[in-house]
Amino acid sequence: MTIFSKNRPVRVRFASSELERIAERILKHSEADETEVEISSGVDALTRFANNTIHQNVAEQTLGISVRAVADGRTARSSTNKTDDESLRRVTAAALSLARNQPRNPDLLPMLRAQKYRKVARFSAATAETAPQDRARSVTRVCKMADKAKQTAAGIFSTGAYRSLTANSRGLSACYEQTRSEFSVTILEDASSGWAKSNSPDVRNLDPDALAESASRKAAESRKPMELPPGHYTTILEPSAVLDLVGFLFYDFAGTAVLDQRSSFTGRMGKKVFGENITLWDDVYHPLQTGAPYDGEGFPREKVLLVDRGVPKNLVYSRATAKKMKAKPTGHGFPLPNEQGEAPMNLVFAGGDVSVEDMVRSTERGILVTRLWYIREVDPYKKILTGMTRDGTFLVENGRVAAGIRNFRFNQSVIEMLSNVQALGPAVRAAGEESFEMVVPAMKVGNFHFSEVTKF
Amino acid sequence: MMKDWASWALDTAKRRGASYADVRVMDIRHRDISTKNGEVGNLAEGESLGLGIRVIAAGAWGFASTDLLTREGVQACAAEAVAIARASSLAKHENVALVPEKAWQDTWQNPFLKDPFRIPVERQIDLLLAADKEMRRVKGVTVAEGCMVFRRIDQFFASSAGSAIHQIKMQSGAGIVATAFSGNEIQKRSYPNSFGGQHMLQGYELVESLDLVGHAQRIAEECVALHSAPQCPEGQGTIILDSSQLGLQIHESIGHPIELDRVLGMEANFAGMSFLTTEKLRKLQYGSEIVNVVADARLEHGPGLGTFAYDDEGVPAQCTPIITNGLFTGYLSSRDTAASIGEKRSGGTVRTESWNRLPMIRMTNISINPGTWKYDDLIADTDRAILMETNRSWSIDDRRYHFQFSTEIGWEVKGGKKGRMLKNPSYSGITTEFWNNCDAICSRDYWTLWGTPNCGKGQPMQTMGTGHGASPARFRNVKIGAAFAK
Numbered sequence: 006m007t008i009f010s011k012n013r014p015v016r017v018r019f020a021s022s023e024l025e026r027i028a029e030r031i032l033k034h035s036e037a038d039e040t041e042v043e044i045s046s047g048v049d050a051l052t053r054f055a056n057n058t059i060h061q062n063v064a065e066q067t068l069g070i071s072v073r074a075v076a077d078g079r080t081a082r083s084s085t086n087k088t089d090d091e092s093l094r095r096v097t098a099a100a101l102s103l104a105r106n107q108p109r110n111p112d113l114l115p116m117l118r119a120q121k122y123r124k125v126a127r128f129s130a131a132t133a134e135t136a137p138q139d140r141a142r143s144v145t146r147v148c149k150m151a152d153k154a155k156q157t158a159a160g161i162f163s164t165g166a167y168r169s170l171t172a173n174s175r176g177l178s179a180c181y182e183q184t185r186s187e188f189s190v191t192i193l194e195d196a197s198s199g200w201a202k203s204n205s206p207d208v209r210n211l212d213p214d215a216l217a218e219s220a221s222r223k224a225a226e227s228r229k230p231m232e233l234p235p236g237h238y239t240t241i242l243e244p245s246a247v248l249d250l251v252g253f254l255f256y257d258f259a260g261t262a263v264l265d266q267r268s269s270f271t272g273r274m275g276k277k278v279f280g281e282n283i284t285l286w287d288d289v290y291h292p293l294q295t296g297a298p299y300d301g302e303g304f305p306r307e308k309v310l311l312v313d314r315g316v317p318k319n320l321v322y323s324r325a326t327a328k329k330m331k332a333k334p335t336g337h338g339f340p341l342p343n344e345q346g347e348a349p350m351n352l353v354f355a356g357g358d359v360s361v362e363d364m365v366r367s368t369e370r371g372i373l374v375t376r377l378w379y380i381r382e383v384d385p386y387k388k389i390l391t392g393m394t395r396d397g398t399f400l401v402e403n404g405r406v407a408a409g410i411r412n413f414r415f416n417q418s419v420i421e422m423l424s425n426v427q428a429l430g431p432a433v434r435a436a437g438e439e440s441f442e443m444v445v446p447a448m449k450v451g452n453f454h455f456s457e458v459t460k461f
Numbered sequence: 462m463m464k465d466w467a468s469w470a471l472d473t474a475k476r477r478g479a480s481y482a483d484v485r486v487m488d489i490r491h492r493d494i495s496t497k498n499g500e501v502g503n504l505a506e507g508e509s510l511g512l513g514i515r516v517i518a519a520g521a522w523g524f525a526s527t528d529l530l531t532r533e534g535v536q537a538c539a540a541e542a543v544a545i546a547r548a549s550s551l552a553k554h555e556n557v558a559l560v561p562e563k564a565w566q567d568t569w570q571n572p573f574l575k576d577p578f579r580i581p582v583e584r585q586i587d588l589l590l591a592a593d594k595e596m597r598r599v600k601g602v603t604v605a606e607g608c609m610v611f612r613r614i615d616q617f618f619a620s621s622a623g624s625a626i627h628q629i630k631m632q633s634g635a636g637i638v639a640t641a642f643s644g645n646e647i648q649k650r651s652y653p654n655s656f657g658g659q660h661m662l663q664g665y666e667l668v669e670s671l672d673l674v675g676h677a678q679r680i681a682e683e684c685v686a687l688h689s690a691p692q693c694p695e696g697q698g699t700i701i702l703d704s705s706q707l708g709l710q711i712h713e714s715i716g717h718p719i720e721l722d723r724v725l726g727m728e729a730n731f732a733g734m735s736f737l738t739t740e741k742l743r744k745l746q747y748g749s750e751i752v753n754v755v756a757d758a759r760l761e762h763g764p765g766l767g768t769f770a771y772d773d774e775g776v777p778a779q780c781t782p783i784i785t786n787g788l789f790t791g792y793l794s795s796r797d798t799a800a801s802i803g804e805k806r807s808g809g810t811v812r813t814e815s816w817n818r819l820p821m822i823r824m825t826n827i828s829i830n831p832g833t834w835k836y837d838d839l840i841a842d843t844d845r846a847i848l849m850e851t852n853r854s855w856s857i858d859d860r861r862y863h864f865q866f867s868t869e870i871g872w873e874v875k876g877g878k879k880g881r882m883l884k885n886p887s888y889s890g891i892t893t894e895f896w897n898n899c900d901a902i903c904s905r906d907y908w909t910l911w912g913t914p915n916c917g918k919g920q921p922m923q924t925m926g927t928g929h930g931a932s933p934a935r936f937r938n939v940k941i942g943a944a945f946a947k
Contacts, residue, residue: 198729416945456889
């Protein structure tokens with residue numbers, strides 16, 4: 006139950022054994038042919054700062070109980086956050102009632118029996134023990150650094166933990182716990198800004214001071230930005246920028262997306278689509294990745310080679326999609342019922358050994374991009390994306406960063422971009438704002454299309 | 462019990478030294494249905510009940526939330542909020558100041574005719590599957606989809622200043638989409654709008670009024686026809702936007718930049734800032750003289766997703782002139798941001814997604830007032846233009862200057878007549894230049910209050926529904942087709 010003292014964090018309310026007892030109560034109540042229970046108990050806290058002061062500082066404690074019922078080849082889901090007997094009975098009955106009142110689903114498979122999972126350890130006591138004062142002290146240090154440099158800092162420092170259970174009436178029981186921590190900082194000057202962000206299950210892997218110093222340096226180096234004409238430029242994308250672009254490809258690797266003919270890999274599997282230097286996996290077990298070792302139905306996740314030296318080789322499949330496409334399930338299904346099927350959520354790119362500094366040194370004239378913003382899909386098959394550069398965009402000339410520049414709009418096919426990669430950095434765990442975290446390298450790409458320029 | 466929970470929280474906060482506290486108890490129920498290619502995709506219902514408390518202690522803000530609604534759980538949550546506020550004060554420059562607001566005691570519920578949760582779910586599924594069938598009858602359609610979303614938000618607000626406000630809001634939404642893959646292109650058409658259809662503060666009568674089945678065949682045929690339509694040309698010229706696309710244009714290039722928290726730098730790390738710095742208030746010519754925009758949360762504006770009686774700081778719904786005859790005249794504000802710029806009262810625009818999120822400035826109904834044109838007259842008056850309908854993609858920089866939109870379908874307008882279909886239309890520009898090039902707006906007969914259910918802002922991210930009233934309008938000298946330019 007809730008443990009709270011003045012200088013301690015709120016902890017995850019339910020132990021694994023308590024989650025199991027709630028699941029047992031639901032399974033006992035249920036009159037469905039089959040029943041699945043998903044329960045998640047979590048705490049999250051986030052300290053937000055702007056104008057060199059903390060302006061928002063929040064904490065939440067949450068519980069989610071979700072019941073899926075199957076009746077005569079039909080399935081539906083109902084959820085609550087209440088644990089009393091009446092609520093558990095009601096949510097269980099509601100799932101069954103919803104399931105009964107719809108047409109039969111020909112793709113529905115029996116629920117899974119008990120599965121074996123590879124162990125992953127992603128719970129850090131240090132993260133779980135982080136108190137508001139700990140976050141505030143780090144933030145205060147960063148704000149003072151900014152004050153001293155006559156700059157303005159804005160950002161977040163968040164920590165959290167959750168524990169979840171998936172269980173069903175056929176004996177499956179899968180439990181997972183994880184912590185998360187994140188620090189993101191924007192440093193502003195009158196006409197420029199810099200940004201840095203990092204996250205990890207273990208808060209000790211974050212270095213707020215170093216992130217703030219990096220953002221501060223970028224803001225200072227891009228002071229008085231000059232305006233460049235739009236056009237095609239050799240472009241060095243830092244890992245966060247790469248992440249936010251390639252993140253738009255993730256659903257294209259879903260079996261369902263290809264089946265529905267709305268994947269950019271429709272008709273392109275097994276063909277050379279990207280450059281020889283592009284190899285990509287989905288791998289939840291990678292040491293820099295996070296997440297549970299099973300999918301929304303409790304099926305064990307597999308490591309899948311998605312792209313091998315430029316050739317899309319494999320897709321990921323939920324159980325139902327695998328059956329329809331005569332493939333093996335890979336453990337990437339979303340909780341049922343859903344219409345999307347599945348997706349790889351733990352992308353890992355093969356990296357190279359060229360640092361961003363070396364990419365700059367080898368560039369006669371080009372653009373260095375820290376981060377991208379408001380990316381949207383313009384053409385889903387050619388995979389043309391649009392968006393803006395943000396918080397640190399630079400002209401590179403004669404092997405050095407020459408000046409900050411006004412932000413560009415880009416309209417660029419990701420497929421063409423990944424066919425035109427001239428150098429790769431080491432793959433790192435990167436964080437952006439448009440996509441989930443993945444392991445990606447910095448990239449130097451040729452002929453990147455910046456179509457327009459904005460006013461700052 | 463809502464009042465009891467709120468009072469336990471407020472009492473604890475005051476006892477722990479909070480100089481101000483407000484509490485939101487929210488009980489949210491939802492039903493989500495989707496169909497795809499003749500089958501039910503998602504079918505889910507849910508409920509979520511909890512409490513969030515926001516306090517000022519030691520001159521700084523703190524917020525905590527819980528769904529453990531025992532006396533012990535609520536008191537621990539309130540104590541946590543005070544402890545967080547004290548931690549916030551470590552990096553404080555000055556004490557938080559709020560503009561005054563009267564204590565209100567009130568109860569309000571939005572009017573609706575049919576409770577969507579009392580409509581049998583099989584009837585709702587049948588309607589979506591009927592529209593699905595109509596779309597798939599058209600040869601070339603590869604995916605047919607439909608969705609319905611219903612939400613009932615029962616919320617109680619109480620503050621240490623004495624407010625006690627109970628509101629119930631019922632929201633409904635529905636839409637259909639046809640997708641066609643052919644050659645090396647994917648095209649889609651949506652009705653009545655893209656990205657989830659139309660959403661309003663109404664009951665099931667909204668869904669019935671949309672006639673999804675009646676429009677299914679048309680959008681499916683248009684979707685397939687787009688494959689053989691010519692590409693929208695590139696260049697500088699005139700565009701006419703349908704009301705749904707204009708609604709999103711308002712959202713992105715007016716609604717967000719007028720958020721005072723963005724202007725003051727409070728969103729600098731994530732959502733971004735705004736070009737509308739405070740010295741521009743009542744000085745900047747935002748648009749042409751026919752452009753009049755309001756932020757109106759009152760029911761008389763219409764049952765939009767930004768309609769309520771009180772915001773989540775307990776401030777009554779208001780109508781704020783944002784652009785008046787083209788002149789920039791107002792921001793969206795909260796009690797603390799209004800104090801920061803010397804305003805006397807909050808604009809009443811603060812909302813929260815749920816009990817576990819901090820309330821913050823959100824768009825209400827940001828609407829452009831109707832003009833005088835009949836639609837047919839507007840087309841007849843236009844010598845050469847591209848008519849663009851239904852958003853397909855949208856993007857704008859983090860200060861809300863430079864935008865680019867593309868729509869699902871375009872039509873050539875030539876010699877005062879709507880002509881051939883065009884595929885992949887897009888346009889881009891700078892916000893103030895674009896709005897100053899608006900030279901015609903259609904009348905009230907063509908005005909629709911659109912609902913945008915998916916507006917993201919804040920850290921942790923909150924999704925909020927906003928309203929945007931608009932009628933078709935014409936813009937001169939716009940850059941067309943840059944999205945597909947080589």
